[in-house]
Amino acid sequence: MPDGSDGVTVRSIRGIGEIAAADWDACAGPDNPFCAHAFLSAMEDSGSAATASGWSPRHLLIERPDGGVLACAPLYVKGHSYGEYVFDWAWADAWHKAGGRYYPKLQCAVPFTPVTGPRLLVHPAWRQRGLDAALAEAMTSLVDQAGLSSAHVTFSTQAEAEALAARGWLLRMGEQYHWTNQGYGGFDDFLGALSSRKRKSIRKERERASSLDVRIHTLTGDDLRPAHWEAFYRFYLDTIEKKWSNAYLTRDFFFRLGETMADRVVLIMAEKDGRWVAGALNLLGNDTLYGRNWGADGDFRYLHFEMCYYRAIDFAIANGLKKVEAGAQGEHKLSRGYMPIPTWSAHWIADPSFRRAVANFLGEERRRVSESIQELSEGGPYRHSDPCGE
Template identity: 60%
Template sequence: MRILEGIGEIAAAQWDGCAGADNPFLSHAFLSALEESGSVAADTGWLPRHVVVEDAGGTAIGAAPTYVKGHSYGEYVFDHGWAHAYEQAGGRYYPKLLVAVPFTPVPGPRLLLHPEAAAGTRDQIVDTLIEIARQAGLSSIHVNFAQADECTALAEYGFLHRLGQQFHWNNAGYATFEDFLATLASRKRKQLRKERQAAAAAGITVRALTGSEITRRHWDAFYRFYLATADKKWGNAYLEKDFFVRLGATMGDRVVLVVAERDGRTIAGALNLRGTDTLFGRNWGTLEDLPFLHFECCYYQAIDYAIAHGLKRVEAGAQGVHKIQRGYLPVATHSAHWIADPALRRAVDDFLRRERPAMQQEMAALAEHSPYRQAGEG
């Protein structure tokens, strides 16, 4: 076992051998861009403590992106209420241990295993996480946006399972955007066409850039958009400008940057990363509040790109019931939580036992508002 104080302490090929190529956010390059830009560091409340399992020859066969956290911001699985209740009762919730990708609500594996990992490697990772928490006196371990089977395995160690939801678009083999529209109910189909036409009517040109097509000028503009959106929504920008520049330099072939331009000036942008079969929507921003521009840049352009490149899915990120009417349907997300204090564990367990069925009912209710045509509809 090794505990890394930074992702730079392991070779990219070693880490990526465990992370795989499907999910770009788990890659050494992405995690490195976060750390080297200063977006993820001790003074921002993210202390890297990555867990790595090596075989006798020194090859990494298992890993987990791990951080000691001094707060719960940038996680998208909200436990502020747990922290407040515990501290009101005299406990100390922070620091805690988090296994996740910072600022990234993208589901995927969190206990990363090399294809040739020995049996028991995942158990070694979990044992190490619990040992870190116990030795350091941490209140809890949180494995966010994990896979369902990981949560099942973690339950054997006393982790509690939490359900969340996101909205994803699935490609049913469409050849064009019009093919997708043809699957919608007539009223919804007209609505989407109207929204797309509104952006064009405003004299705006929208295009998707990738690789060398994205220049420093684009990143400078996008960072301004990001700051403007962060100021409106959160009042706190987590990501440093250098993060986006590093992302373009090291992962440009996996970046899909949608830009909206008018009169030669870039006025809005949406950042996506491309996986093996999925386009992941991440950040959006604009300097002008124009009707439907957000929908065009974030949702419709992503669908266009996925269809053109034969991708199976678009994952549009956290929250946003309005996504349903744009063809993105609710799906479950999963996280697992280990609580050291028995009293707090019982309280959280009771809360999750009530939250899970409520979340399932909510997803079922939202699915009834699907914009897709039912049998007999036009």
């Protein structure tokens, strides 16, 4: 155990409800809404992330003898790789062909949420005591004790991932697209930073969206009503059906989100002839707007760009936010002012030979991702230097 923390204990719990919200949030901090007790509770209590859906909670706690929580980590035992967005299906297949068993595994993550944030959550008063290392050690011990194949800390901060890599974990780099506020006074200021061609293209898209005869509302806090969530869940299912994907999130999840985190929800909804026809769900951090889900009833061309990207930028500028994170994947975001940035994860592979194979793969993958980010940034939509500021 780290120096200066004699008498503390490490234990795992089988659900976020086993720890008081105030204790968890004191470690998680206020910056990232997805790390909040309320968000994880909405995931678990709604059945979206629960044992029945293949996410068995094993959250880690480091506690004083009097029960005070010094550190924690969102942790799940998983029998599949769905809902993670850091893809390891090929690893699982290769290990299976070699006679190994990849599942179950440990996943330190926020379920169904490809958003960077802290994963090793340490109370501010104890951040210099090495408790993040103690959480990592507890994960590897659990892998050994339970006979699991591996542990994965995904969409962590870069500092966390690099600290884990220094302890022998394998470092993985991914890629997302984020918009950065360069102190713009309004949307036109942002457009002025773009090349002429991109500026004209965005204006044309916004004009076409405004010609669709829909009214767009930005809703948060007390503006949110059950009817909004009923409609949005319908949009969510429609998107899932179009993508031939799985509906990970239940109807109850969205309603719980509205009940417990309304002030951190920014729901952009489109209305036509008195009926809700499209919606984009965002969550609000201290300095960042996080885009999450989108859906629509019908084919409203250009409305997706308007509601998911441009209205998010409008909101960020109006509220003095530093960034908009638009979620996983999508080079089409580049032409709309969202620049490529690296994302990070760290992986502990128990078997030495399997570990070497994964390490070789990740070394080559990091090189390719780094080259892609550099190439896309150099060919970005801005007139001058890359304004990513990451």
